[in-house]
Amino acid sequence: MQGKSQLRSKKRIISVFIILLIITIALAFRLLWIQVVNSEFYQKKALEQRLRLLKVEPKRGIIYDRNGKKLAVSASSETVVAIPYEISDPQKTAQKLAAVLDMDYNDVYKLITRKAYAVYVK
16 A cells, blocks of 8 residues: 555655756746747847837927016937947047037046946036
């Protein structure tokens, strides 16, 4: 009688082990499929989530007080922001930005080499 129960226990342990092995292999295959085979698809999808076009709304009207003085005026301005960890050649980038933005090369270089996620350049 004890021999049969030990045999059943061994069969159960082996079957649980085989099931866990199949699940592990399936997960490894899925990981390989996502990371290697379809990596380009998921990279494109991630970029689409991160990058987007913003529609710039037109200026609003001027708000005056009862005496005709301007209280609120809309003004548009252009902003240049750099993401330092995405800049592969900071010296070349600083030269080009300094020329375009009419800024000092050293100032631009210091800004774009900071340890920050994003830096307001001008």
